[in-house]
Every structure is written in C-alpha cells, then in structure tokens.
Amino acid sequence: MKRKGILIVVSGFSGAGKGTLMKELLKTYDNYALSVSMTTRTPRTGEVDGREYFFSSRENFEKKIAEDGLIEYAEYCGNYYGTPRQYVEQQLAAGKDVILEIEIQGALKVKEKFPDTLLLFVTPPSAEELKRRLVGRGTETMEVIEKRMSRAIEESEGIESYDYLVINDDLQVCTQEIHHIVQSVKYEPSRNVEFINQVRTELKEMSKGEK
Amino acid sequence: MKRKGILIVVSGFSGAGKGTLMKELLKTYDNYALSVSMTTRTPRTGEVDGREYFFSSRENFEKKIAEDGLIEYAEYCGNYYGTPRQYVEQQLAAGKDVILEIEIQGALKVKEKFPDTLLLFVTPPSAEELKRRLVGRGTETMEVIEKRMSRAIEESEGIESYDYLVINDDLQVCTQEIHHIVQSVKYEPSRNVEFINQVRTELKEMSKGEK
Numbered sequence A, B: 001m002k003r004k005g006i007l008i009v010v011s012g013f014s015g016a017g018k019g020t021l022m023k024e025l026l027k028t029y030d031n032y033a034l035s036v037s038m039t040t041r042t043p044r045t046g047e048v049d050g051r052e053y054f055f056s057s058r059e060n061f062e063k064k065i066a067e068d069g070l071i072e073y074a075e076y077c078g079n080y081y082g083t084p085r086q087y088v089e090q091q092l093a094a095g096k097d098v099i100l101e102i103e104i105q106g107a108l109k110v111k112e113k114f115p116d117t118l119l120l121f122v123t124p125p126s127a128e129e130l131k132r133r134l135v136g137r138g139t140e141t142m143e144v145i146e147k148r149m150s151r152a153i154e155e156s157e158g159i160e161s162y163d164y165l166v167i168n169d170d171l172q173v174c175t176q177e178i179h180h181i182v183q184s185v186k187y188e189p190s191r192n193v194e195f196i197n198q199v200r201t202e203l204k205e206m207s208k209g210e211k
Helices: A018-028 A058-066 A085-093 A104-113 A127-135 A142-157 A171-185 A193-210 B018-028 B058-066 B085-093 B104-113 B127-135 B142-157 B171-185 B193-210
Strands: A007-012 A032-034 A070-076 A079-084 A097-101 A118-123 A164-167 B007-012 B032-034 B070-076 B079-084 B097-101 B118-123 B164-167
Touching: A007 A018, A007 A104, A018 A032, A018 A097, A018 A171, A058 A070, A058 A079, A070 A085, A070 A104, A079 A085, A085 A097, A097 A104, A118 A171, A127 A142, A127 B193, A142 B193, A164 A171, A164 B193, A171 B171, A193 B127, A193 B142, A193 B164, B007 B018, B007 B104, B018 B032, B018 B097, B018 B171, B058 B070, B058 B079, B070 B085, B070 B104, B079 B085, B085 B097, B097 B104, B118 B171, B127 B142, B164 B171
Parallel strands: A007 A097, A007 A118, A032 A097, A118 A164, B007 B097, B007 B118, B032 B097, B118 B164
Antiparallel strands: A070 A079, B070 B079
16 A cells, blocks of 8 residues: 655754755655745746746636636735645655645645645754844845844744744754654644554454354 | 653563563663562462562552552453562662553553553554464463454553553554654653752843843
C-alpha cells in the first residue's frame, strides 16, 4: 500500500532562511516535493517560469480560481499569488511530502481545507538575530525596515496557529529537525486509520473464533 | 535557561515490547528518566524494591493518596498501583524527559492533570503478529488467551486518545522513532511560550525605537 504524503506549509520571519532550508531538505532527502506558486506579476530578471513561479495572465489565473484549480490564493499589491492544486494532489497521491512556502493567511486557508496539513514556522535563533536581519547592513531605507518590522510583528502574532516552531541556527541541524518532525507526524493515529481498523477487525475476528 | 523535560506516557498491547523499548531508549540516549510505580502487591521472586516497583504497605499508599503524592493511581485485583509525584517532578525540573509505562486509564488521568503530556501507544507491526503474540506458543490456557484478547480489544478502542502510534518492528528503529517524536514535540509553540514572548517583546521595542 502506497502511503499518501503529508502536506507541509512552511512560513516564517523574513530572513529566517526558509528558501535555503527547503533547498537543503530537497537535496538531503528524497521524499519531498516543492510546490511552485502561480502569480500574475511580471517575472524579474533571472526568474524562470516553473522554478520561482508559474507566471500567468490575469485571465488564466481567474479561470483557475473559477474551476477550483487553486488550493489557496491571495491578491497582493495588485497581483495574484496562488497554489495550483493539481501538482500538489498528484505528488501527495504518489506518497511525496509536499512543501508549500506561503505566509500565514494562505497557511490558515490550506489548513481549513486540509485539516491534516502540517504547519511549520521558521525563525532565526533569537530576537537579537532577527533584529539584525530585519535592520540589515545599515544600507536599508527607514521605509524598508519599518515595512519588515510591521510584517514581522504581524507574523509573530500567528505563531500559535502553527504546529511546530523550528529555529534555524545551523542549516544542517534545522533541516534534520524538520525531517524528523515530518517523520514523527506520520505516527499520529489520525494518519493511521487504516492500520488501526485492521487491528480492531482482526482482534474481533479472533475473539469470535475463540468463543 | 534549563528547559523543563517532557512527561511521556507509554502504553500499548501486551507483547508489543514496551519494556525492552524503554530499556533501549534509556541505554541509547541520556535525556530520559524512567518513573517507577508504587504498588501494594507482594514482590515476586527476583523483583527488587525501587527497580520493578516501589513496594509499599496499604497504609503508606493511602497516606500518599491523601497527601496528593501520586500523579495517578488505580486499584486492580485488590492491589493499589500508582505513580509517585516527587520523582517525576524532580526529573522534569532537571530537564529530563520522564517516561511512565502505564495503561490507558492512568494515561488519560495523567493527561488531564498535565495537558502537555505526550501519549505514545506501542503496537506490534501487524494484527497477524499481535495475534501470534496473544495466542502465544500454544501453551497458554484458553482463559489466559481470552483475557489477553479482551484486554487488547479494550486497549485498541483507546488508540485515538494517544498522540502517536509507534510500531515496534525493529527495536533499534523504533527506539530512534520514539526519540525523534520526543525531540519534535519540543518544537510545539505551546512548549516555547518564553521564546515566542521574547521575540514579540523585542519586535515591539524595536518598532518603538524606529518611530
């Protein structure tokens, strides 16, 4: 029996190193697949369609929404961003653990639709370090810093909605921790309904046989 | 800052190898402490006070109950069995992850008192294997088999109350899985309230500083 994969949402403070972590996870273990978001914004120099994003026209994106082809989507600064459903469902069915890297609003929408989604929040090792990363190297404008700050405050309010809070101090260690969390989650009873029912049925049959 | 340990209750089908698993866990990793139950039953040959059980008079046991010195207790076949509170609390405060090996009724009582208790249920790898272990080598009386069976059916009804269901196929693998689960649980937001509050406070202070 092929076991269904786990849907994993990764969010976290900017500067927490989510992108690097996900790359390391995919490189180190072979049970993961990374979902690529769809967006209507213009590609930046160096961005490749299907790697950073699937770039889409507004018309095509709205068609996707209409046919329920997106697990979640949001409009941000006049552009749509969303998670295509088909890739995620195919990979899950094939037993892959699928990672979505999205922010809290999207994360909560996904959890609502798929209650067994695993929500991970990544933070730098300390508030001190977070501050350093938010303020940057002193080359950022006040406006950028304030924007990052208010975003971080907003994000920090949502931490309790996540299942796990992982601290990215050492890349290798944190990658392994995330992998162990995903492996552990597979032992939750709600993910082993088939096995539990099988044991119960067998026990009842045995009990009948003995009497 | 010394982190408080995790209280872990291990239950499971008889024949699942809980005892061997716990021994292996204690041998392999140094963050665990095993709680020893107190009982009023007579020691069997080879049993050592403080190892298998703390053997106690009925009078002493009831004094313990009266002074709230037990985390949970039950009466079974005319004898008391219970978990002394002091050892557990001392070890948790010292940062040890403390294991109680008790059955479901006790497990649920502990979880009620300490909601952040981690409940693990251990099973053999398959219903087939469970059957083999329950029936034994054909040397058991019908009465013994039926008793084990009805107990297993009862236990199987409670699996969903547990946080994780671990399958003991290979001793080393299963020991490592349990260890990973315990490590993972440490990343739950509810176990990191101090860190989360610290980050929030720091962010708010920074925000004030910037404006």
